[in-house]
Amino acid sequence: MVAVVIITGICLVSVYISYIAFQKGFTKSADDYFVAGSSLGYFVLIFSLLASFLSAFSMFGMSSFGYRLGFGSLYVLTANLVPLGFLWYYMHKKTFLLGRARNWMTMGAPFGERYGTATKIILVLVVLVASIPYLVAQIQGIGVMLEAMSEGMISFHMGLFFVPFFIALYLIMGGMKGAAWVNAIQGVFFSIMVFVLFFFVMMKNGGFVPTMEMVLAKHPNLFQIGWAGGKVWSYPMIFGMASAMCLGCVCFPQPFMHAYSSRSVKGLKAMFLSFGGLCLVVITIATLIGIAGNTIVPGLKGVEADKIYGLVASATMPDWLAAFAVAGGFTAAMSTVNGLVFGNATNLSIDIIKTMRPATKASELINIARMFVAIIMATCVVIAWNPNTPVAELSIIAFGTVAVTFFALWGAYYWKRATKTGAILSILVGVSLNVTFFFVGGKAMVLFPQKSFFQLNGFLAAFIISGIVFFVGSYLTTPGKTEEKSLSLFFHPVLTK
Amino acid sequence: MASNVNKNKKTFFLIVFLVLTVLCWCPIGYGSYGEVSLIMGMPSWAFIMLLIGAVLFVIEWIYLFWTDLALYDDDLEEIIAALKTTITEESSIKEN
Numbered sequence: 221m222v223a224v225v226i227i228t229g230i231c232l233v234s235v236y237i238s239y240i241a242f243q244k245g246f247t248k249s250a251d252d253y254f255v256a257g258s259s260l261g262y263f264v265l266i267f268s269l270l271a272s273f274l275s276a277f278s279m280f281g282m283s284s285f286g287y288r289l290g291f292g293s294l295y296v297l298t299a300n301l302v303p304l305g306f307l308w309y310y311m312h313k314k315t316f317l318l319g320r321a322r323n324w325m326t327m328g329a330p331f332g333e334r335y336g337t338a339t340k341i342i343l344v345l346v347v348l349v350a351s352i353p354y355l356v357a358q359i360q361g362i363g364v365m366l367e368a369m370s371e372g373m374i375s376f377h378m379g380l381f382f383v384p385f386f387i388a389l390y391l392i393m394g395g396m397k398g399a400a401w402v403n404a405i406q407g408v409f410f411s412i413m414v415f416v417l418f419f420f421v422m423m424k425n426g427g428f429v430p431t432m433e434m435v436l437a438k439h440p441n442l443f444q445i446g447w448a449g450g451k452v453w454s455y456p457m458i459f460g461m462a463s464a465m466c467l468g469c470v471c472f473p474q475p476f477m478h479a480y481s482s483r484s485v486k487g488l489k490a491m492f493l494s495f496g497g498l499c500l501v502v503i504t505i506a507t508l509i510g511i512a513g514n515t516i517v518p519g520l521k522g523v524e525a526d527k528i529y530g531l532v533a534s535a536t537m538p539d540w541l542a543a544f545a546v547a548g549g550f551t552a553a554m555s556t557v558n559g560l561v562f563g564n565a566t567n568l569s570i571d572i573i574k575t576m577r578p579a580t581k582a583s584e585l586i587n588i589a590r591m592f593v594a595i596i597m598a599t600c601v602v603i604a605w606n607p608n609t610p611v612a613e614l615s616i617i618a619f620g621t622v623a624v625t626f627f628a629l630w631g632a633y634y635w636k637r638a639t640k641t642g643a644i645l646s647i648l649v650g651v652s653l654n655v656t657f658f659f660v661g662g663k664a665m666v667l668f669p670q671k672s673f674f675q676l677n678g679f680l681a682a683f684i685i686s687g688i689v690f691f692v693g694s695y696l697t698t699p700g701k702t703e704e705k706s707l708s709l710f711f712h713p714v715l716t717k
Numbered sequence: 718m719a720s721n722v723n724k725n726k727k728t729f730f731l732i733v734f735l736v737l738t739v740l741c742w743c744p745i746g747y748g749s750y751g752e753v754s755l756i757m758g759m760p761s762w763a764f765i766m767l768l769i770g771a772v773l774f775v776i777e778w779i780y781l782f783w784t785d786l787a788l789y790d791d792d793l794e795e796i797i798a799a800l801k802t803t804i805t806e807e808s809s810i811k812e813n
Contacts, residue, residue: 295742298770299773306734309781320797447750462743489781
């Protein structure tokens with residue numbers, strides 16, 4: 221009952237925050253609704269970007285990883301994401317500057333201006349198709365969590381409606397500003413709750429070092445790399461996972477939307493820098509909680525281990541505080557849904573509808589985006605209805621699918637010789653390879669080293685081939701009028717710094 | 718002369734970023750298979766990996782906020798004005 225009250229409270233507070241954004245008139249113009257009028261300060265940007273990326277997997281999944289696979293899990297979402305500080309800055313500095321000058325609002329905008337409408341539309345559809353399974357997995361996760369936390373009071377199916385209804389409501393009302401405020405508050409909330417849980421878990425056995433020594437005595441392999449005969453956390457496995465998660469983050473809609481929404485250069489840089497630093501701390505702590513969980517709730521196998529975060533919270537904290545800790549993971553899932561739904565709704569309304577009907581008024585565009593928010597949420601709820609739908613598995617290819625747009629974006633900003641054909645081919649080939657690998661060899665082929673790929677995983681193999689296709693495709697074709705015309709802006713001398 | 722200094726600085730940061738990124742993505746040189754010693758309750762390679770992450774974070778912070786290689790708000794107005802001029806010129810050429 222306590223958990224249900226807390227979650228309902230979180231949902232109501234989120235809607236109220238969005239309502240304030242709506243009341244204050246922050247959603248009147250298209251610029252206000254889609255990119256918060258480029259007015260977000262660095263505190264909101266930092267935590268909004270963090271929350272829009274960190275899903276329930278970052279809390280529950282990473283503690284489960286730590287519980288089952290030990291310290292090697294730290295290579296999945298912690299220090300390996302710190303390079304995003306300079307990678308994002310390098311890739312999105314021009315997104316920010318050109319976006320400010322051209323009033324861009326979507327991730328398709330730079331692709332459209334540099335390579336033409338076809339590339340923009342392909343990109344929007346690829347990102348949407350990649351996002352849907354990922355979103356459905358989050359919504360299913362919310363349904364499962366809600367059922368467990370309410371001890372059956374809210375069923376899985378009711379949970380599928382309950383939270384998405386609130387999310388849709390506050391996205392429709394508050395636009396980017398409302399979503400960013402909600403994300404920021406949720407981001408601060410789950411970061412604090414991870415620290416609180418870490419403190420309780422470690423104090424249970426007399427502190428961090430004694431707890432880890434107890435784990436070491438029982439499970440020495442959790443402290444090793446290359447265990448199980450070199451199969452678990454081998455060098456290729458670590459490299460494949462670490463690089464894939466980092467590169468996959470570069471081209472999602474969230475960094476584009478947040479770059480457009482930033483009020484200042486300082487905010488932009490602080491946001492990109494802080495993301496890796498916060499992951500280094502917050503996700504490390506979530507993973508360590510899982511590892512320490514072996515001393516508190518031993519013997520969990522397979523999917524049972526996914527509950528370790530909640531189980532150690534129940535075992536070490538008062539009931540009401542444990543409910544808050546688990547609600548932290550819940551808000552992480554909510555904020556990821558926010559970020560992706562809003563990013564895709566913006567892409568669809570501006571990059572597709574506005575392109576097809578250039579005369580569409582700003583107010584109509586806002587209403588169309590609101591409609592897309594509702595449609596995307598409803599579609600995800602319908603797909604999520606059957607809990608056995610393998611969307612969680614499918615969501616694995618989301619990062620790989622979006623990551624293959626990396627070369628087209630890099631070429632748009634930094635390579636004058638890049639062509640539309642090279643960009644389109646690289647995206648289509650990369651996406652096709654990811655999908656093929658998944659259906660031929662399952663998630664193992666996408667995530668784990670393959671002999672046939674020179675010990676790379678499917679994600680990296682598709683990424684590298686996509687890059688080769690981009691360069692070869694561009695060299696074999698001649699830049700068209702759109703590419704030639706875009707050079708004066710994309711390679712303006714003032715952009716060299 | 719100043720551009721040469723900046724070029725050297727850029728090259729330095731690029732190399733540092735690349736090396737530290739590889740180390741954040743793989744325990745080459747600081748982690749080996751089998752039994753490990755502990756540092757503050759963690760395997761030595763995990764501790765070093767987190768330390769490398771922290772060092773990379775600090776170097777990124779220096780690059781972004783304490784060198785003349787990154788963008789600053791002082792530059793913003795001038796850059797946006799130059800870009801807008803180009804956009805206006807292109808629009809007028811198109812109209813003509």
